[in-house]
Amino acid sequence: MDAPKILVLGTVTATAPLYRRLQKLHAKQKFDAAFCVGTFPVEEAVATPAPLPVYYLLPANDPMPDASSIAANVTVLHGHGQVDVGPLRVGYLAGVFHGEPPGYTPGDVAALEALGACDLLLTQDWPRGFHTLLPDDRIPGSLRHKTDATGSYLVAQLAMRLRPRYHFAGVPSAHCELPPYRNDQDSSSFTRYIALAEQGSDQKSLYACVIGPAPSAPPADVTPCPYTATRTEPSSRPAKRPKTTTSMAKLAPVEVAQTRWAMGPQSGQPPPPGYVCRLCSVAGHYIEDCPQASTPPDGYVCNRCHQPGHFISACSMKRASREPQECWFCLASPSVEAHLIVNIGPAMEMSPDERSDLDKYKEALKTMFNGNCVIYERFIATRAATHMQVQVVPVDAAFDSRAFRDLCARESGVDFEVVDDKFTVDRIASDSQFIFVEAPGERMLFHMEPGDRRRVPLQVVRQALAVMAGEPAKADWNMCRLSVDEETAQRDRFKSQFAPFDPFPE
Template sequence: MAPPRILLCGDVLGRLNLLFKRVSTVNKSNGPFDALLCVGQFFSDSPDRLEEISDYIDGPSSIPLPTYFIGDYGIGAFKILSVASKDPSNLGFKTDGLKICHNLFWLKGSGKFPLLGLSIAYLSGRHSSDDQPIGVYCEDDIDALRALAEEPGIVDLFLTNEWPSEILNRADTSDAPPGVSNPSGSDPVISQLAAEIKPRYHIAGTKGVFYAREPYSNDGAVHVTRFLGLAPVGNKDKQKFIHAISPTPASTMPAAELCMKPPNTTLSPYTVSEKTDNNTGATKRISNSTSDEQYWRFDVSKRQRKGNGDGERLCFKFTSTGSCSREEKCNFRHDIDAREQYLKGGCFDFINKGKCERGSACSFQHGEEGDGLSQKRTRSKIGGDTSATDGSQRKHCWFCLSSPNVESHLILSIGENCYCALAKGPLVEDHVLIVPVDHCPNTLSLAPEAETELHRYKSALKTYFKNQGKAVVYYEWLFKHGLSMHANLQAIPVPISRASDVRSHFILAAKKSGFEFEVVHPSRRSSESRNLLRSKFDEKSSFFYAELPEGTILSYSVEDKEKFPVQFGREVLASLLNVPDRADWRNCKLSKEDETQMAEHFKKRFEEFDPTR
């Protein structure tokens, strides 16, 4: 098959008539082209073009070919994109674009998707400290791209609005147009992501100029990267704002062709390299990064710092992934306890420095407590963070009902010792958590009266789901001594027709992950099974168990330094229910209005089964 033909465009700035007139002309004379990818600000920078945008979204104007954009900011952006976000066809996890109208798609947040055989990665929005719902990227978006960078396969195109801040280093800039070296419109975070993703093409806008950099080689990869900066549509200097490429997808290229390096290939602008002093002959370490003081925050595996691994700073690579390619040579700390705290939703900045610049705007956990219904990495949180108290800067637990920021709209039923709440970012409808009222680390440590009420809730939910033709799976994480989390028991319904498949899915997933469950058979009474689980949990290691519809309990004790999938239970059930894109709760977030409506609907249906009534 012939390689796809792609048009690339810089900042549109709401000038859709001019853009699509030019696209139609190019498509007629040099086409046909398959898609248009837009970077930089897509929406208008003045109110006088709002009607122009409306003509394409609501009526009579048409878009000549599939168009994807990431510059989700500018006048009119919030109104238009908010409507699109609530469209039922755009709900759920959609990395390939939310449909705005025919042939127009918004690449929201960050992600990777296939397009005409090409692998496309993108970071939507721009860098900003403002807490805005759209138009800026957040830590979640960065983390998602970092995870994608570790997946197998080569990214063909990487789309960002802003330029990487070090792109000119080691390149011959004699022919670069004015404005290229201006730091405005550049972002060091983009540099670090580009260094990790290693795309074949990196496309950016925002700077207001066209610039095609010499290709550069990538550390740890055989292929080169070509960077293209595009000018705005209709710019006064008549710089190039449309550029055509026809890349063969890396997945279909012969290895010899993929390895080819043009004669003008330079070293990567993001690499720390050695340079010999001509006067002394000594070897110096030089860095091209303009953000050395903050580089550790994003990826310390590719950067050197003075001192050794006993210093105060944590290795982000190890903390986030459980491994670091530099191993004992890494100059940052590899701390197991910090990793576990991070995996439970802890803010890396807070863990690492004891403070977070985002403050109350940060949606990660600040402090040691509170694994809530909506945490950013493993589970959901029921409340936000609160002010730090005493020298340790601890914050109120997200699950404790006394928290001033508790998201009470998610609570379904409150008993004397336990309560039920809807999970934030639910895997499926009626995804429920059973939570002790008192702060305790796990449900196996409950007092007898609380244990009794827990069983009443479990029994009520089982009957409730059975009435709907569903069974229920319970699972829980228990964390080792010293991590004072607030217990929560996940309750996820599955169709009765799939109930008999749950066990095989868990066991197969365990096998693929390199471990084996201990099985407690359903012939035992529930209380006896729980007592057996208590005997297996020694508080020296983390512990996972799942209670299956027929009563079988699967359990596993996680050894220190063992890489265990932190969302294991949810991932298994997402696979069973054929919704793999919902395995990460962040892909399933809803508005507060939708959450409230779901909770009220559940309470009405659950009322006759509620043990507190």
């Protein structure tokens, strides 16, 4: 049997010119299939017969076209999975993890990993860390200054686990090829990574290859795996600011409102000579201090009070509180899953003693786990949030706090600062949002001043811990669900183990 011949495409903007090109190529070479790893016009693509079998990736959160409407030679690969094309096993993962909403979940990645190795891996997302061993002139210009925010760590991990011979990606749309890399130090298997640009661009948007028998030895230019290597070459990209130790005084409530937390100029201070506000075209103030910045456009109506004249952020009407009717771990909720409760402190629902009781529980758990645990407290505003929470996760004795911080910064854009070992959240202004982490050996804080509108992933800590534990699917707590009987049995086992450390024994 002849070795399979395939074509891989980047983002498709129009099917007519693409199919004309494919028709010419297919007439000369007789390709077995074409795969699109970018985005594509769904209605147009599925309604137009293709000149050869064409496979499109469609994220799971996009509706699947009706089977009866899909034209001849067109196949839509929905979500994630594997498909056999002749002798080739093709794994695919559609969507972008950092999209809104995410195009796939850690659970999808784990499910694809469970299907086993594949010859081709098709992902729309790029792998985070693709650039680690590349010189700057090999990195696409559009990505050169944002490599640390490009792609997903989950895709990098997926490629390492599945060890495909080829890995293709298409979002963002840019052409990039890595030298073949080893999947591990002692293995002869290697992977070629190719990212493709958008159809019609001046970059490479189509890749043709013949998938013959796997060679017995890697090529001479093989490199280590970029996703586990450390970049050592000089780079022209701006260096990340050094990590600093933040004092408690810097975060005192009176000072928090005056501090930008290393994010640009001081509000209210005059700009340098020559600076002109881009909003009103007048010098003398920054754009954030511009009088027009607080004036909504004509026709704008506040979505909270339904009155014109102000933005919702300046609305005097308080947001309606939400009753915790559906919360499964609020003691006041009729839906509380009481079978999971191990212990209730005598003053946990009271003030001001609740912090003292909470600290006693935290110290008891630290002792129980020999200090090998991560404790994190977060307050990130969401529409559904009705309370703050503290979570405790046991970790391995070899837990690396710096690797944890780096992972949070790379994968979620959350850059933790190391704080003094006596720091407590009492030092943070009551209207500030934060994530405070107590890890083995250090404490760290991510803090947002009032008015900061950045979107912060609520599960950033859990996601990083799950990845570091080799269980990325567990970032989604729904993947940890058990039956009530199994959860009750686990509760009883933990209750027995915790009894010697219980600060409030019955």
